[in-house]
Amino acid sequence: MTAMSAYAARSRQELLDEQEEVCRELDRLRDRKLKLNMARGKPGKAQLDLVSEGLMHVFQTPEDYMSDGIDCRNYGELAGLPAARRLFAELLGCRPEQVFAGGNSSLQLMYDTVAKAYTHGLVHSPRPWCREEKVKWLCPVPGYDRHFKITESFGFSMIAVPMTEDGPDMDAVEAAVRDPQVKGMWNVPKYSNPDGIVYSEETVRRLAAMKTAAPDFLLMWDNAYCIHEFEGDFVPFPDILAECAKAGNPDRAIEFVSTSKVTLPGAGVACFAASETMLDHLKKLMGVQVISFDKVNQQRHVLYLKDKAHTLELMRRHAAVLAPKFRCVTDALDRQIAPLEIASWRRPKGGYFVSLNAMPGTARRTLELCAECGVTMTGAGAAFPYGMDPLDSNIRIAPSLPPLEELETAMEVLCACLKRAALEKLLK
Incomplete structure (x- = not known):
């Protein structure tokens, strides 16, 4: 059994060992006292800087x-x-x-x-x-x-x-x-x-x-x-x-x-x-x-x-800023989560979000864990009327605001929290 095999294929003892390792990782992340925000699809500073000077000086x-x-x-x-x-x-x-x-x-x-x-x-x-x-x-x-x-x-x-x-x-x-x-x-x-x-x-x-x-x-x-x-x-x-x-x-x-x-x-x-x-x-x-x-x-x-x-030429300049951020999100999920088979996600070619579906019953817990580690994300259920996701599964990721280095850290946190929430569910 490899370290990155699907959770569903592992024995209970192997899952307990994995949980212990993930908990240590989350303790390390909590100790960093992060303050990262991926709650809304705000353009980042680099995008605002693309526009500000030219837009604000057009009147001569x-x-x-x-x-x-x-x-x-x-x-x-x-x-x-x-x-x-x-x-x-x-x-x-x-x-x-x-x-x-x-x-x-x-x-x-x-x-x-x-x-x-x-x-x-x-x-x-x-x-x-x-x-x-x-x-x-x-x-x-x-x-x-x-x-x-x-x-x-x-x-x-x-x-x-x-x-x-x-x-x-x-x-x-x-x-x-x-x-x-x-x-x-x-x-x-x-x-x-x-x-x-x-x-x-x-x-x-x-x-x-x-x-x-x-x-x-x-x-x-x-x-x-x-x-x-x-x-x-x-x-x-x-x-x-x-x-x-x-x-x-x-x-x-x-x-x-x-x-x-x-x-x-x-x-x-x-x-x-x-x-x-x-x-x-x-x-x-x-x-x-x-x-x-x-x-x-x-x-x-x-x-x-x-x-x-x-x-459209301006939008291509925005895309040059945004594309690496979206790749950062999907690459992290591909590398850390895909082999475990505990979530699925889309790879959009435009817009401002990545939609992730965690193991049913774990989205709210995942985001609670993220908040404990200093990463703020859109609340669980927000993408449904009355804030009620019947599966408690959907998580909206907004990669645009943080600088790339902070986004990499935020994804490290999210992936660890996805693992912890899934393990808690499987080990009940």
Whole structure:
């Protein structure tokens, strides 16, 4: 029996010997009093440094504040600078007339969209959603915890839908939307959070064309990682708005994107794109709460990013920073965990996360052990509605923030904790 044989193939005594060795390793790691954070997908300092100087010094003359005859320092242009709308339209593959350029947060725009549906209803809503007896919402899992928090905060009943290699299980989705109380669905269609799955073209078409009992069923299409490859060339993606229009459901989807992981997360530009009918509806509601968003920042991004080709070149520079970090994660798991057969994981080519499935019943314990060793990670269950992973298995790894040397140490901790949690489970 070799030291790296699968745990399931070992005798109880061999597992006890292994546990003793792993405990010694964890004691050594705890003694280092680490303070490492892999809780969220934040860009690291090297990525921020790529952008900061160029972005913050684009204004050289008073004329730089002018865009299409608009002084971006003043009030007006609720839907954003036309130049910013054109830039986002080029990135998303839709038309500028379908784009609303806002402030720095796409999450804020998503929350605001759900809030407006709740208080006023959407284009095809028989009534505001607050007057419905019950609102249900589809949540592909594992998924993005902040999405789930939005719909949970409005009291929606969230329904988990399993992910497949091609995106959400469409048979389950198409069965669920026969219920008129099912009003919408979260989607991260490219490099999904956290699995890194890219929706297939067939999945996108089925989502656009499926028959729904609710006339105002909404696809919340968070295309957060639409240009975020860190391995290989840019991968084109279908225009969901065009697909919905082609299927006879032009108002079904609202697409969201931001420059949070392109330029600066706290000072980027976010937008949503929708049919012109839906855009007009939302503009009327938004016009009550805001005169205009930060057009100076929009102009800063237009001058800095220029166009799609120039933006993709910047993303290749981000990829040069990110790719070694993701390799660090998967190499450590391949080397230390794969032979033991106590977890499985995906190898994404873009996005910001690695999704790991530990031995069922051990994710929470693994992360408790990590915290004891000074490594902070996203809480167990976060990728599921209400924070409840039925298998207690999924762990989201966010490699982007720590420098590579710290990430190597963090992975040493995670692998040791995975082993300890699995051994505890097997030796019960």
